[in-house]
Amino acid sequence: MRFTSEQRLDDGVLERAFTLGEIPGTLWTSGSAPAPLILMAHNNGLPRGESRLVARARHAAAHGYAVAAIDAPGCGDRPRSAADEQDRADLRRAMRAGEPVDEIFESFIGPLVDKAVPEWRTTLDALLSLPGIGGPVGYSGWTAVGIRLAVVEPRIAAAGFFAGGYVPRAQREEARQVTIPLLFLLQWDDEGNPRQRALDLFDAFGSKEKTLHANMGGHTGTPWFEVEDGERFFGRHLK
Amino acid sequence: MRFTSEQRLDDGVLERAFTLGEIPGTLWTSGSAPAPLILMAHNNGLPRGESRLVARARHAAAHGYAVAAIDAPGCGDRPRSAADEQDRADLRRAMRAGEPVDEIFESFIGPLVDKAVPEWRTTLDALLSLPGIGGPVGYSGWTAVGIRLAVVEPRIAAAGFFAGGYVPRAQREEARQVTIPLLFLLQWDDEGNPRQRALDLFDAFGSKEKTLHANMGGHTGTPWFEVEDGERFFGRHLK
Structure with a gap:
């Protein structure tokens, strides 16, 4: 892991x-005492520099967590292929038109998840050695x-998930194994995430403690207060 | 309003x-500065002395709220009729047996709500004069x-509702007027409150801000952390 830039922000x-x-x-x-770590990933590979993710990450860091984000393959600062661009454009167009997106989602987001997960584990190894x-x-x-x-990944002790209306089939099936x-x-009224599918996914998780x-x-x-609620959730499980 | 007993508890x-x-x-x-008021009512007229309600009330009072509870007509310390007792026994028996309870609920809880609401308003008048x-x-x-x-009651600025699977017809219809x-x-998995009906009620409320x-x-x-979440909700709207 090589640090390529560093800045101290006005929130310290x-x-x-x-x-x-x-x-x-x-x-x-922030601070120097060992901090619990939160891996923060934006849905469907949105760039790690996106302002809402950065705002959440900075808030958590200011409240005693170490927070890390990476760009998934083909996303953010990563090189992207013409095929990626086409898939992404197709998905956006279909969503805007209100057309069914399951198949595009499956063929585009499914492989993205498969590629992103091992990278997160590699990143986790490197972060925990700091x-x-x-x-x-x-x-x-x-x-x-x-x-x-x-x-x-047995080192993940608690997780906050967002949206979840569209999730690749493989992960919908794995949900019961999450404990x-x-x-x-x-x-x-998430325009891109059908409510009933999100509720069904929540129901499917194997966890005894899920909110x-x-x-x-x-x-x-x-609403912004959910950022604070999320930190209190992590406070109960990571601190 | 006449105070009939007073005790200082160990949480102050x-x-x-x-x-x-x-x-x-x-x-x-607790304390002497003017405190925002929370009216705390137990579902279906359970006694105001019930331990879970008392624990919530004391926690909120220790965190800067004035909290009041009353016994609804025919409930708690109030005189109850043989008909009340019979209705309550019928409702409990039907729920335990998993039988449909809508009609018993309608004929028993509907009038209870009609009688309780004016009493809460009378109580609110008296409390706000203290x-x-x-x-x-x-x-x-x-x-x-x-x-x-x-x-x-225009003086109610924010509300936390619990359960809501069974709610009399009149209040299900009024839900859209709540803003x-x-x-x-x-x-x-509330055994007495069908999940889908509770979700439908949540959907029906007219409020723009509902969580x-x-x-x-x-x-x-x-879980106990919901008591704290409730106080943070009131903190956003009453303080």
């Missing part, structure tokens, strides 16, 4: 960009990647 | 029993009474 958070082989990432920390970062480890964000990670504490956050939070509005309308 | 909360005409109630306070109790006012608990109060901020709490929290387990299994 240290923001460091890194590369780990081909993987570009960012690490947000001074000032301790366990236990939480995961926050992209539901499909989080399901797979929760199943294959860690979950906070499942959904927007009641659903739903708020009004569309995909990007999550 | 002052617990005072009162009577207001025929209405017996309890008021929990020194050390200020507005705004929140409501917490019994969904049907809360719906009616939110519709007819104050809501926190709607349900237990995913659903759902947790695993049966009716009495709500």
Whole structure:
């Protein structure tokens, strides 16, 4: 893991960009005592520099967590193929037109999840070897990647998932194998995530301790207090 | 309003029993600065002295709220008729046997709500005339009474409702008229509150700002952290 830039932000958070082989990432920390780590992944490979993710990451870092995000293969700062671009355009167009997106989603997001998960595990190895970062480890964000990670990665102790209306078939089937504490956050009128499918996924998780939070509005309308609720959830399980 | 007993509890909360005409109630306070008021009502007229309600009330009082509870007509310390006792026994028996309870519920709980709501308003008048109790006012608990109060009582600024699978027809129809901020709490496998009906009720409320929290387990299994979440909700709207 090689740090390529570093800046101290006005909330006292240290923001460091890194590369780990081909993987570009960012690490947000504050203070010097060993901090529990949160892996923060944006749904469907949105860039790690996206402003809503950065705001959440900085808030958590300012409140005593180490937070890391990486760009998934073909996303953010990663090289992308013409095929990726085409898939992404097709998905956006179909969603906007209100057409069924299951098949595009399956063929595009399914492989993206398969590629992203091993990279998150590699990143986790590297992060836990840094001074000032301790366990236990939480995961926050992209539901499909989080399901797979929760199943294959015993170091993940608790997870907050967002949306979850569209999740590749493989992860829908893996949901019953997830047993860690979950906070499942959904927007009641999420234009890209059918409500009933999200509720069915919440129902399917094997975890004994799982909490659903739903708020009004569309995909990007999550109220800010859910950021604080998420940190209290991690506070119960990681601190 | 006449205070009939008073004790200082070990968490520093002052617990005072009162009577207001025929209405017996309890008021929990701490500190001397004017505190926002929470009216706390147990579902279907359970006694105000029930341990879970008392624990919630004391916690909120210790965190800066004035909290009041009353016994509904025919409930708790109130005189009850043989007909009340029979209705209650019928309802319990039908629920235990898994039989349909809509009609018993309608004929028993419907009138109970009709009688309880004016008493809550009378109590609210008396409470707000006491020194050390200020507005705004929140409501917490019994969904049907809360719906009616939110519709007819402009002093109620925010409400937390619990369960809501069975709610009399009149209040199900009034739900669209509720426009104050809501926190709607349900237990995913509540044996006495069908999940889909609770979700439909949440969907029906007219409030632009409404949040659903759902947790695993049966009716009495709500995790303690929801008490704190409820206080943060009231903190956003009453403080």
